[in-house]
Amino acid sequence: MRSLSIKTKLVASVVFCLVAGGLVTAWAIDRSSRRSLDLLTEQSIRNAIASFNNLERGDVRMLDATIQALLASDSLRLPFAAKDRPTLLARSTPQYDQFKRAFGITNWNYLDLDSTNFLRMTEPAVFGDKITRYNVAQCLSKRSVSSGLGLGNHGFALRVAEPVFDTGKPDGKLAGCLELGTEVGRFLEDMKQQTGDEFGMTIRKDKLEEAKWAKSRAFLKQRNNWADQPAVVLAKNTLDDQALFAVGDSIDSVPETGRNLRLLETGSTVYSRGVFPLHDASGGRVGLLVVLHDVTQVYREMKTTMRLAGLTIAGLTVLLSLALIVVIERLVFRRLDQITRTAKRVVGGDYTTAIVPSTQDEIGSFESLFDQFRVVFVNVVQEVEARNRLDGEGSAASRQQEDRSGE
Amino acid sequence: MGKLFEARQKIETVIKAKSLDAAEAKGSIGFKTGLLLGLITPTTPDDPVKFEKLARAVKEILGVEL
Numbered sequence: 001m002r003s004l005s006i007k008t009k010l011v012a013s014v015v016f017c018l019v020a021g022g023l024v025t026a027w028a029i030d031r032s033s034r035r036s037l038d039l040l041t042e043q044s045i046r047n048a049i050a051s052f053n054n055l056e057r058g059d060v061r062m063l064d065a066t067i068q069a070l071l072a073s074d075s076l077r078l079p080f081a082a083k084d085r086p087t088l089l090a091r092s093t094p095q096y097d098q099f100k101r102a103f104g105i106t107n108w109n110y111l112d113l114d115s116t117n118f119l120r121m122t123e124p125a126v127f128g129d130k131i132t133r134y135n136v137a138q139c140l141s142k143r144s145v146s147s148g149l150g151l152g153n154h155g156f157a158l159r160v161a162e163p164v165f166d167t168g169k170p171d172g173k174l175a176g177c178l179e180l181g182t183e184v185g186r187f188l189e190d191m192k193q194q195t196g197d198e199f200g201m202t203i204r205k206d207k208l209e210e211a212k213w214a215k216s217r218a219f220l221k222q223r224n225n226w227a228d229q230p231a232v233v234l235a236k237n238t239l240d241d242q243a244l245f246a247v248g249d250s251i252d253s254v255p256e257t258g259r260n261l262r263l264l265e266t267g268s269t270v271y272s273r274g275v276f277p278l279h280d281a282s283g284g285r286v287g288l289l290v291v292l293h294d295v296t297q298v299y300r301e302m303k304t305t306m307r308l309a310g311l312t313i314a315g316l317t318v319l320l321s322l323a324l325i326v327v328i329e330r331l332v333f334r335r336l337d338q339i340t341r342t343a344k345r346v347v348g349g350d351y352t353t354a355i356v357p358s359t360q361d362e363i364g365s366f367e368s369l370f371d372q373f374r375v376v377f378v379n380v381v382q383e384v385e386a387r388n389r390l391d392g393e394g395s396a397a398s399r400q401q402e403d404r405s406g407e
Numbered sequence: 408m409g410k411l412f413e414a415r416q417k418i419e420t421v422i423k424a425k426s427l428d429a430a431e432a433k434g435s436i437g438f439k440t441g442l443l444l445g446l447i448t449p450t451t452p453d454d455p456v457k458f459e460k461l462a463r464a465v466k467e468i469l470g471v472e473l
Binding site: 341343344345346347348349350353381384385388391392 | 429430431432433434435436437438443444445446448449450
């Protein structure tokens with residue numbers, strides 16, 4: 001290091017400072033860009049939560065109104081109160097088919113007071129099994145409407161259960177509950193239309209049975225994806241690439257407001273990813289909803305900005321280094337060279353070359369001082385030379401005199 | 408005549424033969440050796456150390472042996 005020239009050290013310092021500045025700038029740009037992406041993701045999570053809640057509220061209202069309408073007449077209420085299953089099935093079937101097509105109602109169950117299934121419209125032949133769903137228990141115990149998400153065979157269903165009184169009024173005799181439900185999976189397509197984002201609904205494995213899940217996937221003619229993720233299975237997704245919906249194994253640590261996951265690139269598209277928890281009717285956390293927000297444009301812009309910043313910094317480094325070299329060369333090194341050359345010439349016997357200060361700066365002061373020193377030095381040397389000459393002439397004269405005396 | 412003065416004369420001959428800038432060449436040798444060639448006279452006493460330095464500088468700058 002000590003053997004390096006000042007010029008090299010100066011350039012190295014400038015390069016170091018600019019590179020350090022460049023790195024800090026790049027870090028700041030990167031941080032700012034990532035923060036922008038985070039904000040976009042957080043916004044898309046908020047939008048998804050709002051959209052999901054709105055759809056849920058809308059469906060609860062729709063199911064509730066449908067049940068109210070169904071129970072307004074004696075047509076269904078009386079056969080249920082009389083436990084006349086064939087009549088109830090015959091009267092319910094046309095409406096079930098109609099509502100299924102019109103409103104996407106997929107679950108229609110009449111439940112007895114002991115929580116057993118009296119009539120299941122999806123499978124009328126199967127009845128008498130105990131239903132342990134929270135909303136059914138609430139409906140029967142509190143004699144009031146109860147709603148919420150519940151796990152079905154193929155995923156989540158939003159279910160609304162209403163008490164059925166034989167008179168149609170709360171003061172009548174409770175006959176049981178009527179429960180209607182819709183598959184929540186279809187929310188995802190609606191949410192996609194509303195927000196433009198992609199969605200995936202995952203369910204906790206510990207809320208499912210592997211064999212039942214495999215059977216359900218086979219029934220739906222879909223690949224059994226049980227082993228894809230450690231803690232959840234993907235029940236419904238709006239985008240085919242299931243790898244985009246990987247959420248890891250930390251379900252309980254996801255805040256209610258959602259969490260950012262890392263960016264993922266698939267093909268030419270870059271997605272920011274977020275998740276938020278899904279709860280069943282009892283409030284238990286039963287899965288996560290994954291939100292994919294297309295950030296390709298922002299991401300590419302970010303990369304372009306980073307590249308431009310890098311190139312600009314590299315260009316500036318070169319330009320500033322060159323400018324510094326030129327300025328320092330002209331203001332300092334060239335003038336120092338001139339002083340050195342003059343000093344060399346004086347030592348070599350040229351006593352006439354003077355140094356003329358070019359400007360009144362620090363080097364100019366040094367030039368003046370050096371020229372004064374040069375004048376003093378030249379005077380001393382010239383005096384010594386003159387004395388040497390005199391001594392030489394004196395010695396020669398003495399020798400001549402001695403020679404003559406000898407002759 | 409001392410060896411240093413002889414060396415000075417040889418240096419001046421070489422500089423002239425090579426058509427070098429005398430002041431610059433002698434100045435370079437002076438800087439290398441710490442000697443002012445102009446002050447070396449026939450009476451300058453011999454000094455092996457100074458002569459050795461001068462010989463090295465001359466070899467380096469003019470490329471000749473003293």
